[in-house]
Amino acid sequence: MSGRLILAGTPIGDLGDATPRLARVLGEADAVAAEDTRRLRRLTSELGIAVRGRVTSFFEGNERERTPELVGALVEGQTVVVVTDAGMPSVSDPGYRLVAAAIEAGVEVTAVPGPSAVLTALALSGLPVDRFSFEGFLPRKPGERGRTLSELKDERRTMVFFEAPHRLAQSLEAMAEVFGADRRIAVCRELTKTYEEVKRGPVGELADWAAAGVRGEITVVVAGADKARILTPAELAAEVATDEEAGTPRKQAISDVAKRYGVPKRTVYDAVLAARDPGK
16 A cells, blocks of 8 residues: 655644644654754644654755655655645645656645645735736846746736745836836735735835835735737747647647637637748
């Protein structure tokens, strides 16, 4: 019998958000793979949890090399729990490689749901949440950051970003430049903690606010574009080609692009045909 991999959500601030089930799985696990073993010890100490299994360091720098070791333990029948510094594993944190490898090895994968900065910020933002995308951290270099934002300029879904406090002002300035200073956003700081703060308003105004300096864990929620830009046939064909290069079959790529930009599938199909044979 193979073991079980458990992805366990941990509090993002208030320790009162830890569930009894989290305490149980941490106490019963054969092994706990922790992004920061010191934070795990502090968490378990404050919650009065006794971890009887071995504790293994599992972070971005060693995730690739530790994954085969953990999969080996799972195949042998052990229960392995993965925890990150805060929130759910795999969401901008270690976990994805191990989950994929465990599934490939036929190991059961489950989760202990817990707090999520992404969903908490969305709920508090006051922006539409029926459709959203999580974009993680923006690139640090200004040029790469600008290109990434340009690619998202016409995204109609609400977007969620993580950002370091010392880079927040620059990122908001870049958003104001690319998205327009009037684009609505919410900057969520220190979620669930004592000094939780949510600032809502136009990105231009909040960029000015952030210029004075901001501290704490930051999650930024950005309203989607009001209307998608109308693409030319050549641009539609290029979008399909990009999706195909990423491995999406052409028929599905045409459907995806049509949905993404709010145009009929026939329009995208005709654009692809025209790109293949410009003479017709």
